[in-house]
Structure formats: structure tokens, C-alpha cells
Amino acid sequence: DVKVTQSSRYLVKRTGEKVFLECVQDMDHENMFWYRQDPGLGLRLIYFSYDVKMKEKGDIPEGYSVSREKKERFSLILESASTNQTSMYLCASSPQRGNQPQHFGDGTRLSIL
Amino acid sequence: GENVEQHPSTLSVQEGDSAVIKCTYSDSASNYFPWYKQELGKRPQLIIDIRSNVGEKKDQRIAVTLNKTAKHFSLHITETQPEDSAVYFCAASLYKLSFGAGTTVTVRA
Numbered sequence: 001d002v003k004v005t006q007s008s009r010y011l012v013k014r015t016g017e018k019v020f021l022e023c024v025q026d027m028d029h030e031n032m033f034w035y036r037q038d039p040g041l042g043l044r045l046i047y048f049s050y051d052v053k054m055k056e057k058g059d060i061p062e063g064y065s066v067s068r069e070k071k072e073r074f075s076l077i078l079e080s081a082s083t084n085q086t087s088m089y090l091c092a093s094s095p096q097r098g099n100q101p102q103h104f105g106d107g108t109r110l111s112i113l
Numbered sequence: 114g115e116n117v118e119q120h121p122s123t124l125s126v127q128e129g130d131s132a133v134i135k136c137t138y139s140d141s142a143s144n145y146f147p148w149y150k151q152e153l154g155k156r157p158q159l160i161i162d163i164r165s166n167v168g169e170k171k172d173q174r175i176a177v178t179l180n181k182t183a184k185h186f187s188l189h190i191t192e193t194q195p196e197d198s199a200v201y202f203c204a205a206s207l208y209k210l211s212f213g214a215g216t217t218v219t220v221r222a
Contacts, residue, residue, distance in 0.1 A: 033209075040122070042202055042212040043157070058209065059114060090157070099145030099164070099206050104156040 002027045004105035006091050012111045019078040021108050023091030029103075030096050032074035034058075034066060037088040037107070049074055081112045115140040117205050119213025127221050132190040134216045136203035139184070143205040146179060146186050151200045151215075160201075161188070193220045 007022035025032065031050055035043040035058075045058030047066040055066050063085060067075040074093075078085055088109050092102040116139040126132045138146075147162035163170045163177045163186065170177050174193075179186040186205075190197055198220045204210040 035212075040214055042117075042119075042214040043204075043210075044212070045209060048209060059211070099208075101147060101159045101162060102210065104158070106156050 002029075002093070002103040004091055004093055004103050006089075006105040006108050008108050009106060010109050010111075012113060013078075013081050014113055015081060015083060017078075017081045019081050019110070019112075021076040021078075021089055021091075021110070023074045023076070023093075023105055024072050025074075025093040025103070026072065027093065027095070027103075028071065029093035030071075031094045031100075031102075032068065033092040033094075033102060034064075034074065034076045035090045035092065036060070037090055043090065046076065083112050086110060086112045115143055115205055115207065115211035117203060117211050117213045119203050119216055121216060122214065123217045123219070125219045125221060126193050128193060128195060130193055132188075132193055132197070132218055132220075134188045134201055134203065134218075135185060136187070136205070136213050137183075137185040138205040138211075140205070140207060141181075141184060142207050145206040146177070147204050147206075147210070148177060148188050149202045149204070149212075151202065153199070157202060190218075193218075195220050195222055 033048040034046040049068045091105040094100040094102045144165040149157040151157040176189045203213040
């Protein structure tokens with residue numbers, strides 16, 4: 001069974017801090033994704049990666065960056081956290097390029113005070 | 114980019130009745146349409162998906178239909194049970210998923 005693990009379930013940070021959200025998958029998947037989930041807006045794609053050191057912008061990349069130094073790990077970085085980035089963040093992975101089912105982590109509920 | 118609209122936003126059904134959720138998409142090139150179920154406090158999980166070369170797919174009490182001409186697809190749940198209560202998301206993809214806003218389904222016992 002695919003396991004996607006996010007480093008924290010809950011996180012509280014202050015405005016202006018640099019925040020790191022970590023995601024690890026154990027199935028050697030090529031693709032990894034970061035979404036944010038807000039009530040009434042569904043899941044919105046922030047960034048995704050097809051391979052190590054590769055990244056592509058999703059629909060809402062502003063204020064975020066990502067890092068993929070190893071195949072199993074995909075990090076989301078909030079360069080200078082703001083209150084409007086308070087949200088649930090979900091990481092997902094899928095095998096090989098092309099349309100394949102995505103497997104999600106449990107999510108990190110991030111609060112920016 | 115792709116825009117996915119999902120209706121209704123909330124749906125309450127009596128146990129044993131059917132539930133139908135409808136989605137429309139904007140990009141005619143999209144070719145993959147998954148549905149995810151998210152129970153309260155849990156991760157979204159894939160329940161069924163369909164590709165553009167197929168018009169209908171069924172898995173036990175769940176079925177999905179796709180109308181490429183009209184650019185809409187639907188999820189049908191028959192004989193609903195309390196454990197079907199959750200938020201359901203549709204999505205459409207050419208090379209990345211675009212999700213609908215979600216439908217909160219409540220099954221009344």
C-alpha cells in the first residue's frame with residue numbers, strides 16, 4: 001500500500017517566518033504534488049514535480065516555492081508566511097508521467113498568526 | 114487552464130436512496146476524470162476514475178458516466194449507506210488535476 005507521509009499534522013507559525021512542509025513517499029513514484037484545501041474551493045494545485053530537481057508551477061504558486069532533491073521527498077516552502085496562507089496543505093504522489101491515480105498524505109493544518 | 118464546476122455543494126439523502134453528483138469541465142482536451150472521497154479529518158481517497166475513451170464505469174454501488182460532447186461527468190451512488198457520508202471531489206486532467214469545489218453528502222439513517 002502506498003504511504004505518503006507529511007511531517008506534521010498541525011503547525012502554528014508567525015507572520016514573516018520561513019516555513020517548511022515536508023512530504024515523503026515510499027513507492028518510488030515519479031510525480032509529487034502540493035495542494036492547499038480551503039472550504040468551498042476544493043483542492044488547488046500549488047506546485048508539482050515530475051522528477052528530482054524538476055518543478056512546475058500549479059494554479060496558485062505565488063508566495064510558495066518547492067524543493068525536490070531526492071525522489072522520495074518533496075518540500076513546500078513558504079518564504080515569508082502570511083495570514084492568508086493559513087490552510088490545510090496536502091501532498092500527493094503518483095507513478096510515472098501521465099494520468100495516474102494520486103495518493104494523498106494526511107495533510108498539514110497550518111495556522112499563521 | 115482547466116475549470117471544473119461541481120454541483121450540488123451539499124446533498125442529503127435517505128439511507129437506501131441514490132445520490133448523484135455532477136461536474137462540468139472546460140478543456141475539451143482533458144482525458145482523465147477521477148473521483149475522490151474525503152471523510153472527516155482524513156485524506157482524500159480515490160474511489161473511481163474514468164478515461165475519455167470510456168463512457169461509463171461501474172464498481173459495485175458506484176458508477177461514473179462521461180459525456181465528452183457536453184463536457185460533463187457524473188458520480189452515481191446507489192443504495193446509500195451511512196458510511197457514504199463524506200465530501201466528494203471530482204477532478205479533470207490533461208496533465209495535472211483540476212478539482213471541483215466538493216460536495217458534502219449526508220446519508221440520513
